[in-house]
Amino acid sequence: MGHPAANVEGKKILITGGASGIGAASALLLAERGAKVVIADLSEQAGNEVAEQASAKGQSIVFHKVDVADGESVRALFAFAMEQLGGLDVVLNNAGIDHKPAPMHELSDDDFDRNIAVNLKGVWHCMRAAIPCLLPKGGHVINVASVAGLRSSPMISAYSASKHGVMGLTKSAAIEYAKANIRFNAVCPSFTDTPMVQNTLAQLDERAQNAIIKASPMRRLGRVEEISGAVAWLCSDESSFMNGHAFTLDGGMLA
Template sequence: MKSVGNLENKHILITGGASGIGAATALLVASRGAKVVVSDQNRQQGEAIVEQICAKGGVATFIAADVSDSDSVIALFAQAKAAYGPVNVTINNAGIDHKPTPMHLVDDAVFHRNVAVNLAGVWYCMKQAIIQMLDNGGGHVINIASVAGLHSAPTIAAYSATKHGVMGLTKSAAVEYAKANIRVNAVCPSFIRTPMVENVLANVDERVRNAMIKANPMKRLGEVEEIAGALAWLCSDESSFMTGQSVVLDGGMLA
């Protein structure tokens, strides 16, 4: 009998896998038997995560890619398939944010960069994942969205817009490909203790910092391991009847 959360024979590709949620998830799913492709633009950190996995007896490789470039994504999925066969699960985690700023003061270039990485990047990765999954009898696409994609997010409008877009892609693709045994779900964290959030906290005043940390009833930031645990469950066959949904991990913020 397979143990709970068993991921043996799963090929899982994680973008933005060099740090934060992506790195924590790579380490966890590898420990449960998955073959993992860690992808990121940061080669040094990405290779370090792979070294940690392999040192513990896991199977992983690093492939550098820029999700905002469609050719780079095509090459990523081709290399991943060459390494471990067709991708079974793709976790579209790569993303950026922007400094909290009133919308009318946000430079257009910041908006377009958020769209390029957070939305177009997910689009490109979903397409390549689905192409492989159609040929392989199914699979699971997991998009990392945000609570900012489920409700208003004043001062981070550009980021919020992209995450609302990710939710639209998730729901539409889930219905479109359900008959092909391809599931598509989203995970929507709130403020998690990642390098990206830590950078934001370091660049706002104490009042805003405290408000962000205490924005949920638990009055704390989430930890990357808490998100990784949910993602590992989604990667397993235990979530097999779930598609088109958003898993909200927010300490009760939206309750």
């Protein structure tokens, strides 16, 4: 039969924020295609449910609790993943939070600090822990950034700043470790239909909700399977010459 396109069979993959949204969809798709996956998240119940969904089909997802904002918690996660999987090929840094849309001058220190702690420093903690694991034989680190990391994002300035920061980390690491055959790329979706985005939309009036949905030329939110399908391709060797890139899935928003 030969291998399917975007073959990830036997790949050892760690996914943060794997209990819901893009992380869960990616984990389930990768496991279905034969990858061995560790998912990590703060939410134990949801994480275990995703793992059980895979196990029921004879597929391999194991859950481990993590707080990406805590460096020690991240180190422990990577030690667990290395032991569980016997190595790592791909790390998908997907854990992230939103913040309530608000004008910049009304943001509290806490709103800003929390976004930076999880969305930026959390990704940095995971990148720093991933590199020693991947140095022996190379690998791929995929950071989930956002179209908000590539353009203006009024009313979600702290989120946008954190995602612009992720782009800076991604590009810098891509050059630093290219010779070691560790690649770094970012996935930049526009608003995608996930629990996190639904939570954001719920805090807005109907006009603001429609503005977000219509911001994409395709006039709809992205679907998780559209993002996870792209992630699966990135996890395969077919993406092997892509490095330091912002892989944008936005229905044409940046065109």
